[in-house]
Every structure is written in structure tokens, then in C-alpha cells.
Amino acid sequence: MGINVTKDNNTNEVTIVIQGRFDFSMNSDFRKVLSDKDCMGDKYMIDMGAVEDLDSSALGMLLLLREKAGGDNANIKISRCRPDIIEMLKMANFQTMFDIV
């Protein structure tokens, strides 16, 4: 359960691993990550391999990260999603704003 952030200082790539239900309960943890300078980088990889479910506040958190990471210029990959999670991201048209791999 929860959010785990690691950063590669050589490539300046941040990896965010999210586990369990990605929903409103993660809001404050996620915001902590966003306000932590050490968690910001040039590239982001969000590993959602262990995400069981997603709600609209999770989508909101991803949008916040995107904004923080430069809006249209943000480089964010979302990886290892289960098929049903991909389905939900596509319903929200997030493939146009994030690189879903």
C-alpha cells in the first residue's frame, strides 16, 4: 500500500511506485511527494503494476503531477498497468496527456 519514490540522480529520472487502491486516501501522501523538491526531476516513470483500482481523484493527482512537471512539456510514462486500469485511463483520454507504456 502507498507511494514509493526513488530518483536516479544521474539521469534525473523519478520513479513513483504506487500500490493498492489509488484513490482519495492517497491524496495527502501524493501531495507530499509533489511538494518535495527531492522528488522532482526531468522524467517520470509511474509504476502502476500493483495498482488495484483507480478513482477520479487519482486521475486528478496525475494531472497535478503533470502540471508540476511542466504541463504539455512534461515527460511522464505510466507503466505496467493492468488491462482494466488502462481501460479507465483511456476512458479519461489520458493517453493524449501521458505516455502509457
Next chain:
Amino acid sequence: MKVLIAEDSKLSRNVLSSILEKYEYTVIEAADGAEAVEKYLEHEPDIILMDLMMPVMNGYTATEKIKKLSGEKFVPIIVVTSIAETTSLTKSVEAGADDYLNKPYNAEAIQAKIIALSRIKDLHDALEENKQKIENLNKQAETELVVAEHIYDYVLDQGVDDLTFVRRYMRPVTNFNGDILMSAHTPAGGIHVMLGDFTGHGLSAAIGAIPASEIFYRMTAKGFSIGDIAVELNDRLRGVLPMNMFCAACLIELDVERTVMNAWNGSMPDIIVTDSSGNIINRIASSHTALGIVPSDKFDRKVDISSLKGDERIYLCSDGVLDARNKDGVKFGMDNYLHAFRNSDDHRTGLNIIIDDLFSYAEDGEINDDISLIEVNVDRSIDSWHLEDENLKESRNLSAEWSANISFDADALKEVNPVPLLLNMVSGINVIHGHKERLYTVLSELFTNSLEHGLLGLDSSLKSSPDGFMEYFEQRGLRLAELDDALISIDMSSAKIDGDWFITINVKDSGKGFVQTKPTVSLDKNTGLSGRGIELVNQVCESVEYNEIGNEVRVVYSLNKKNNH
């Protein structure tokens, strides 16, 4: 810290006092129970040492009284007993005492007890304070929720004209919904329906609902299309809502003839269209980002166009329906949702079945999002809009004759939505409602004919088959994009003839002329794909005349006739 000593023996009081003063406590003395209660009220001590056997009022009664008076506040009472009195311990604890001390007094023991009880008192006070804070916050939240609910209801009530063919089931998770349903007739008799699902509930949803409903109803009344409305909603919500909040939404638009459905689905579950037997004949999946996220230059307003036969049912739902879980934590999902339609018929429509299915599915499970399900019964909507005769009371006399012209060249036809402009032309006329609707219908029908047949050379009969229908709209788009050097000119004027007022509308296009075919079926029976429009024009106007080449039409409308049918 103040300590109250209740003890009838003066000697004992002095011993106790000197011990306590040594530890720098402020000491208050009482010689019996009654005095102890009085002194408690007067000095509000932090802790009380209570002897049990005292004249006037004994220690049990005094303890009981003080505990009652102190209420939610924690005032520790230590009873003082001699070893021989141990049986009275239970009795004193029952009376409310928190701890006991044995005589004779031992300074260390007294200090230890006081410190221990002070610690408990601090804990209690902190808890009490938190409890108060939470209670206050709760009250505040409740008040705000009531305010939000009021705003929400007010906002949503203003537009809901009784569209009985739009059936709804809406169940909020909290006191009220983050989902909004809006529906209204367009000035031309079409229908707009919107189901929106805001992130979050309560106040945050209400904040978005205010501009959303204002925009939806105002723009619908002014004749804007759902594409226009989606653009405006997106823009406004992006401004009003924080980045992580948005509104997933479906907007649908039915034309006056109920032959065309335009749909815009932004992050909502598939829109489902079934025939009257419950067979699914169309699914429109989300192809857009929710409202309030992307900047206007990136916003995609493209609608999905499909044909209707007139007996369909259209279903919109919020994701709360699909996300309801059974006792094993498995979601209801799209398959169960689609399955429900198979068993529907005229008596038990999809709405009833889905709700029944959903609740039996989630009976021992959980539903933790708002549930909204909307059913639009197209067949029942067909006669929902009339050019009401009762509205056509004697018109106020116009004071002057006037004329107006509005022209569209090729660029304007490509870029400008003509409907609000035409509507504006009519709404400025000093006549009673009813006439305005009729005039607007006439005007838009004539304009559409000039554009689609006169300039773009489209053939109405194409629309009579579903394939041709799509072809028609494809061609319309392609030909409009290629249009060059074209003009539609509309003249409108009022004139008084023999004491009666008439409005003349003249619409001319730069095309080669088109043959105006008369519809072959009567208005009432016509549920086909086209042909109702010009019949309406014929019915409400005194005269309808095309010129010889057929690129100019002149109609005369009487403002004095109460009933033009």
C-alpha cells in the same frame, strides 16, 4: 495548580496543607462536604483531596455532587481513607472518586498521586479539546453542506422543464450528489441533455455546478450546439476548478425531428442506444478528456453523429454504476450493464432493470460513488415540443416598419454558428413569445435549405437510409470545407397592410437553385429521416414562394393570426 482539601480535622488539614505547600501547590481548605462543594464552585480547583467521614455532608455525597457539577470537565478526586476503611473504597469509586490515599499522610505518596492524576487530567483535557474541535468542524461542515446543497438544488432546478421522457435514477453517496443532470429544449425544438460527474462531492461539486448549469441553459436557449457548449464549459471549469478537479460529462443533442443524435462523451462510460426491444444498436465510447482539463486550443469539440428512427432509448450513466462492488469486491462492470438491456421492453425499460440488477448485485457489497442513470425515451420525446397556440395571443402592435439584413459569405458559413445570430434577429422583435419560436423555426429551416441544398447540393433523400444518413453528414462537412465564393443573404422586414402586421422573410443563396420537393407524408405520421421542416414552414406562414430558378424564397408571416394551423 490549585488543590482543594476537604477534611474535618483541623490537625489533618494543617498536615496536608504544609505538605502541599512544600510542593508549591495553592491550597484551598474546606471543613466539611458542603463547604467543599461551595469552595469547588468558587475556586475551580484542579484536583481535590476528599476525606470520607465529615459532618454536614459526607465525602461520598460531596464527591457525587462535584462530579455532577464538573460535567465534561475532568476534576480528579482522591479520597482519603484510613487502612481500616478499605470497604468504603468501592463505594467512593462508585460515587465518582478517581483514586485513594491511605492515612497517615505520606508526602511522597501524595505528590506521586497528584502527578499521576494531573497527567490523566492533561490527557483528558487534550481529548476533550480535540473532541470539541471535531464537533465544531463537523458542525461547520454540515452547515456548509446545507449551503452547498441549497446552491446545487437552486442551480439545477432553474432549468429542468418537465422533460418527462428523460427518466433518471440518481443516488448520492454523501448528502448530495457530485453528479448533475440537465436537460432543455433548444429554441428550434431539439433537445439537449447533459450528465456531468464532478470529481469529489459536496461543496467542490457545487462550485462547478453553478457555472456549468448557467452555461448549459443559457447557451441552449440561445441556440448554441452541444459542441459550442462543451467548449465554453471546458473553458469556464478550467478556470474555476483546481487542476486536480474536473467534470466528466456526456452531452447529447436530438434535432427537432428526432432523426439525428449528436453526442459528445468526455470520460464517461459508453452511451448506449437501444431499440424499443432492448437490442443495443449503438455505443458511443468516451473519446474526449473530461471538462476542465485541457486548454481551449487543445480542446476537441468533435461530436459523434448518428441517426435515429424515433423509437430508441438512450442511456447515460456515471461510473458509479459500473464501479459498484459485490461482496467479493468484484465490480458490476460493463458486461453486467449491457446484459441488463437484453431483458428490457416497453413495460420494464433498461433503467428499471439496471437499478434492480445493480442493487441485488451489490447487496452485500459496497457502492462508494454517486450513482446516476439516465434514460431518454426518444419516442416519447417526439411530441414534447409544440409551437404552442395558447401563446399566440393578440400581438402588441408594432410601432414602426423596419427591415434587417444578415449575410453569410463562404468564410462565415464555415466558421460562424448561424443559429445564435438568426435567433438574435428574431428575439429583438417586439412580439410575444410563440411568434418568436415560429419565426425562428421558419428562419432556421429556410437557412438550412439554402445552405445544404442550395449551396452544398446535398440531396435530402440520401438521409432516408442509415448509410446514406452518415454519407449526408460526411458530404456536408467535406463540401462546406471546399465552399468558395458563396453567399446566403437573409432579409427580414415588418409591414402593416390593411391594419394587420406581417413579417416578410426573404432568403437567397448564390447557388444554382434547388427543387423544393413537397414532403409526401403528413407531419403527424412523419418519423422518417427527413422532410418535416418545410412542412412546418408551410403550416405557419401565410405564403411560401420560391423564385423560378429556386435559389430564393419569400415567406410572409402574420402576427395577427391567433392560429395558423
